[in-house]
Amino acid sequence: MTDAGNRSAVISAEDLLRELEGGGRDLVLLEVGRDPAYASAPSERLPGAHYVDLPTQLAGPRYPGSGSHPLPSPEAIQQQVRRWGIDGDSLVVVHTRAEPQLASRAWWVLSWAGVPDVRYLDGGVAAWVAARGPLGGGEPARRDGGFRVRTGSMPTLDADQAARLARSGRLLDARPAGAYTGESGGGHIPGALSLPSAAQLGADGRLRGRDELRERYATLGTGTGTGTGDGTAVGVYCGGGVAATLGVLALSTFGVRARLYPGSWSEWSADPARPVASGDDPG
DSSP: OOTTTTOOSEEOHHHHHHHHHHOOSOEEEEEEESOGGGOOOGGGSSTTOEEEEHHHHSSOOOOTTOOSSOOOOHHHHHHHHHHTTOOTTOEEEEEOSSOHHHHHHHHHHHHHTTOSOEEEETTHHHHHHHTTOOOOOOSOOOOOOOOOOOTTOSOBOOHHHHHHHHHHSEEEEOSOHHHHHTTTSOOBOTTOEEOOGGGGBOTTSSBOOHHHHHHHHHTTTOOSTTBSTTSOBEEEEOSSSSTHHHHHHHHHTTTOOOEEOSSHHHHHTTSTTSOOBOSSSOO
8 A cells, every 4th residue: 555554545536526525625636647738728627626747747857868757856846746735634636538547647656755645536537527526617726735745655666676576576567568578669677577557447447446456466476465465576667657657556456565667668778788578478
């Protein structure tokens, strides 16, 4: 689980609607996208939701040898937390319109920054509309959030640690199968196992049930606790540190605290000296 203990990292549209109607908690709603040019207008967002641009607000600038979405600096994520009005007792709900992994990246980054209660809205805006949740309400009120970030509150891997974990534990590759095998270019970190991020989702775009997710991961040797049933650690990577967060989120729903390799394949493959495996075999 996340550092919030037994609190779920996922919230349903129905439960969020009850929170909104109850008015008992400070709610901060964040709609996450990739391109501010296509940001939804306030009339199309959940009431009072901020629009969050993932590349500029949930990632840091690229540098030689980095992955495509480096982690933001502590100063940068602190600035965003303040701008979004997040306090220590806020319920922060992250969501998206079309790409669930964008919302899970927001969940992970804010949890990594130590924000106490961050939830992923299961099914995103579509689930909210289906639950008869309202849209609109204008731009969110301007205020300064008082929460002080504590980056490092979620476990991570660097390239060397990922290589070792692929041999000593379970390192999961969340990219599509063709990227893992090398059929569509690339290959994978030797020893990694393939589990595309899409495997976490049902046809309706919502996370699969906890038992179904547990069963899917069990086929790769993952269990409960901080790793597998025998205490083996679990890590997840993808192309650029975004899609893999959906796997970390899914694992958290049944008690596995997985480590994210933020640099992922884009960082690994930037160094030609690093080994690459191909085909279906982990290597």
